[in-house]
Amino acid sequence: MILFIYDKTFDGLLSCLFFAYEQKKFPNCILSESDQKPLFIDEQYHIITEKEKSLRVWKALEKKLSKIAQNMMLSVWLSELPETEMLLFRYIRKNIDHPQGIEMNFGDDDVLRIKEIAQKVAKEAEQLRQFVRFQETADGIYFAPVTTRYNVLSLIISHFKERYANQQWIIYDTKRNIGLYYDTRIVQEISFSQKDLSKLKLGKLSDEKLSEEEAFFQKMWREYFKSTTIKERINLKLQRQHMPQRYWKYLTEMQ
Numbered sequence: 738m739i740l741f742i743y744d745k746t747f748d749g750l751l752s753c754l755f756f757a758y759e760q761k762k763f764p765n766c767i768l769s770e771s772d773q774k775p776l777f778i779d780e781q782y783h784i785i786t787e788k789e790k791s792l793r794v795w796k797a798l799e800k801k802l803s804k805i806a807q808n809m810m811l812s813v814w815l816s817e818l819p820e821t822e823m824l825l826f827r828y829i830r831k832n833i834d835h836p837q838g839i840e841m842n843f844g845d846d847d848v849l850r851i852k853e854i855a856q857k858v859a860k861e862a863e864q865l866r867q868f869v870r871f872q873e874t875a876d877g878i879y880f881a882p883v884t885t886r887y888n889v890l891s892l893i894i895s896h897f898k899e900r901y902a903n904q905q906w907i908i909y910d911t912k913r914n915i916g917l918y919y920d921t922r923i924v925q926e927i928s929f930s931q932k933d934l935s936k937l938k939l940g941k942l943s944d945e946k947l948s949e950e951e952a953f954f955q956k957m958w959r960e961y962f963k964s965t966t967i968k969e970r971i972n973l974k975l976q977r978q979h980m981p982q983r984y985w986k987y988l989t990e991m992q
Contacts, residue, residue, distance in 0.1 A: 738765050738777055743784045743822075745769040747814050750822060751791035753784045754829055763830070767822035794829075801832050806840040809855035815888045816854050824850060861885060862892040868984040869897075871906060872942050873951035879906040882937045884983055890917055894924055911938045939986070 741756075741764040743749040750767070757763050762782065766775060798807065813825055828847045832838045843849050871879035879901065890910055897906065898919060907927070909916030914934050918927045929937065980988075 738775060738779050740764060740775065740778050740781045741767045741784050742770060742781065743767060744786050746786060747811075748788055748791040749784065749786040750814075750825060751794040752786045753822075754794050754826065755787075755790040756782065756784050757826075757830075758833075764823075764826070767826060797833065798829065801838050802840050806832075809851055812855040812858040812892075813851055815891070816858050817888050818854065820850075824854075858887045858889060858892075861887045862889040864981065864984070865889060865893055866896050868980065868988070869893075869908060870987055871901075873948045874942065874946055875948050877905065877948070879904055880942065881906070881908045882911050882987055883908060884912045884938075884987075885910055886983070888913060890915070898924065909937060 739762060741753050743753050753764070753767055760782075762780065764782075768774065798810075802810075810825060810828070813821060824847060828851055831845070831847065832840060839845055839848055841848070843852065865883060865885060869881045869883060871881045874880050888910070890908060893908070894917060897908065901919070903921060905918075905920055907916050907918045909927075909929070911934060914928050914931075916927050916929075918925050
């Protein structure tokens with residue numbers, strides 16, 4: 738059992754690949770310091786993330802892989818699934834070692850799994866574009882809390898920058914306690930304190946933090962939604978198929 742310990746970054750993973758080929762040591766497991774380690778380890782290596790080396794690996798991959806394959810790899814990384822590190826390591830190694838590469842060989846289990854995860858991540862990003870609901874705060878910033886299965890905020894930046902180019906907005910992932918703030922010029926990463934985060938997880942800003950107009954329109958929308966709903970035709974199963982339940986607490990009409 739050969740174990741690599743790294744810093745849980747994508748550059749760190751590429752540094753693991755550089756180290757493996759340089760030292761001819763190929764891991765059976767790649768973990769972070771905080772992960773639970775296997776009971777029996779023959780060799781253990783702490784891989785230092787080096788930007789220059791990770792860039793060399795990525796440039797080599799750009800020559801071997803299509804843009805589609807590169808984007809699929811990044812999507813798999815954003816999935817944050819436990820299998821991510823070793824799956825990507827095997828996939829990259831197979832493409833480096835194989836003369837023609839294997840990126841579209843769906844008879845290979847790793848290639849097929851890469852595609853499956855990438856599709857799930859893409860679907861989550863698309864749902865987020867559809868179901869994000871902004872609330873206008875008292876200071877004029879449009880705020881939207883979300884809870885996503887995968888870490889897809891980076892995949893939706895361009896959409897919201899284009900659609901709300903002249904508005905300040907924040908899209909905040911309450912699961913990971915990280916968000917994106919757009920000030921009408923650039924997008925920055927932000928995070929809140931644990932105290933504020935616990936309130937954000939409720940899905941609705943308190944009335945004193947909402948603008949008067951926002952509070953009024955939320956009330957009107959709830960009343961309209963209630964008045965037009967035909968109780969006999971409510972189909973929660975169908976509703977969940979089109980609108981995953983994890984988004985419901987952020988929708989004004991569902992509160």
